[in-house]
Amino acid sequence: MSGKAVTAVILVIVVLAGAAYLLMPRPAPGVQKKLPGKIRLGVILPLSTASYASAGQEALRGIKMAVEEINSNGGVLGKNVELVIRDTKGDPNTAINGATDLITKEKVPIIIGFYSSTVTYASMNAIKGYRPLVFVLGASSVKVESLVGQERWFFHMHPWDYHRQGTVIEFFLHHMKETPKKIFVAYEDGVYGTTSYEYFVNLSKKENASWTVVGESFKTGSSDFSSVVLKAKQQNPDVFYIVGYPGDYPVFFRNEKENNFNPKLTFIVAPEFPGYPKDIGDYVAGVDVWSPYLSTPEARAFVKKFEDKFGRPPEYWAPFGYTATKMACKAIENVKSLSKENLINALEKVQIESPLGTVKFKQTGKTLHQVVDRLFVVQWQKGKVVILYPEEYKSGNLIYPVLTWSQRGG
Amino acid sequence: MLNLVLQVLLNGILLGGFYALVTLGLNLIFGVMDITNFAHGDLIMLAAYFSFWAAKLFRIDPVVFIPINAAIMFVIGLIFYRVALKPVLRAPAYNQIALTFGFSVFLQSLALVLWTSDMRQVEVPYASIVFQIGPISVGLGKLIAFGIAIGFTLGFLLFLERTKLGGAMRSVSQDSMAASLMGIDVSKVYLITSGIASMLAGVAGSLVTLNLYIDPFIGGDLTLKAFGVVILGGMGSYLGMIIASITLGLAEALVGAFLPLGGSLAPGIAFAVIVAVLAIKPTGFFGK
CATH class of the missing domain: 3.40.50.2300 (Response regulator)
Incomplete structure (x- = not known):
């Protein structure tokens, strides 16, 4: 077959295919294709x-x-x-x-x-x-x-990070009877913890917060955080703010007690994770995106x-x-x-x-x-969650400073 | 400052004691059978779940449950030997590694299917009791774990030294062929060794529930730590294992407390200590 004949055949096929496509039945605008069975x-x-x-x-x-x-x-x-x-x-x-x-x-x-x-x-x-x-x-x-x-x-x-840290700073600045003077931030060293810490420091500056921030990173999932807790204890902060994952917090609480570290408040992210031991998790406050106590x-x-x-x-x-x-x-x-x-x-x-x-x-x-751009601040009080912020959902007041470990007994 | 140093040293020693118990079973299997059991941490995880469920369903305290858990895990160790370890006793090392690593993944998947990935912890009020000794403080949970860990470690070493079976285990670990010629049933020694190693994992598992949250994946970290301790102490050496456990615990505590960003550096620095020791003495503290 000559080159011209091949070209002609291809052209005919293209024209026929185009015509078939144009003549194919299709839904009118606004009418949808048939949905699958599931x-x-x-x-x-x-x-x-x-x-x-x-x-x-x-x-x-x-x-x-x-x-x-x-x-x-x-x-x-x-x-x-x-x-x-x-x-x-x-x-x-x-x-x-x-x-x-x-x-x-x-x-x-x-x-x-x-x-x-x-x-x-x-x-x-x-x-x-x-x-x-x-x-x-x-x-x-x-x-x-x-x-x-x-x-x-x-x-x-x-x-996003800025929603969370913005809520934390707003709470510390305007919803506590006494603004903390020193905040020790212990943050996990992945993207989440590091970015959160950076946001906390930068937004604190932006809001002209008067507190001093001291930071220390930690490896999430460790079996002991005593060293971080002892570092925080040396700094004697008003608020001990931990940015970690749910499994890290009970270890921190226990290490705080074991090392007799008594900040005026321990503050965490997502404090309402089920199953925190009541004996060491009481009085812990934190920022959460939702509360089962709403x-x-x-x-x-x-x-x-x-x-x-x-x-x-x-x-x-x-x-x-x-x-x-x-x-x-x-x-x-x-x-x-x-x-x-x-x-x-x-x-x-x-x-x-x-x-x-x-x-x-x-x-x-x-x-x-x-979807979610508003967060809650809550505190565990005698085994129950009290919503502290925002005002429209508030169910109680912050206990601050919290009891020391020796005052709690045990 | 002195108080801080004392507190850090105490924390490091307590941590090291726990590492010793975690490592004991791994060291035993390696010493006697020449197999590195990468599933050892997962056996501890399994035992920790048994302890959790005993507390949850029957209100049995984790410390009281230790003998029962040890017995259950002993039987599991026997089955583990019959099903998995025995066929690869004479196989190349990489086959043994593949098998124990595969068993590790299997145990994790099994725990995930049976108990989901929810983190769980036994609430024992006494675990949070703290004693103040002068300027330093210590938690009862950690003290109990340390005491039991050291007790079991020393008791096991005495068992190795003073009993006929312990002597047989030492003989097999030195030269299985010679031991066999001396009339020792090597296969039986292997079987019991696997049972005892798993039993020790049972004890460690019960103690884990006193101080830690458990989930199906806690075993990986424990195996890694135990492996580091075994290497540092010298594979198969029990004295080396105890010294290496305390060294690792102290290294983590000191680095964490005194170096900037020490909380993140501690796990890495601890293994850097292992690298440094091995660079000077490639067989570890007491390895041959």
């Missing part, structure tokens, strides 16, 4: 082999509770919701593989999950080329915000249901997972579509009543879509 949601969390798998498991419990509720009420658009779950193992490469798999192979319309800033940063960096619709539950480091906060496909639940009907109902199911109050990752799943399903219900652009538009408008309160996405800092 609504499949992607979930990616650290579920094993990581020190923070407990948070991932807790978020998954919340997500599953939401799915059970939705399915028992007829599903979304009459279809059951199904989860496609991937475990990050707390490892960036595993997370990237899992997320890529959810996007390219499983083709889920939305991915809910992610926990640590380090893993989320690596994952977002790797998958941003796909522009996937993601609803990130965790990651408080502004490094993540700088990377993807302005992307329309990025939706974020957890407050009195709103949605919070009470969620806590009761969770307690009935798991025999203990939920940690905040559970309502995070629960609320994110409900918001995603509500958006699908509203727009009757799984296409990315439609779903983004629907998510931007979605608003629901949840255990976290009335939630919707709003623009904050450098983030287009942020």
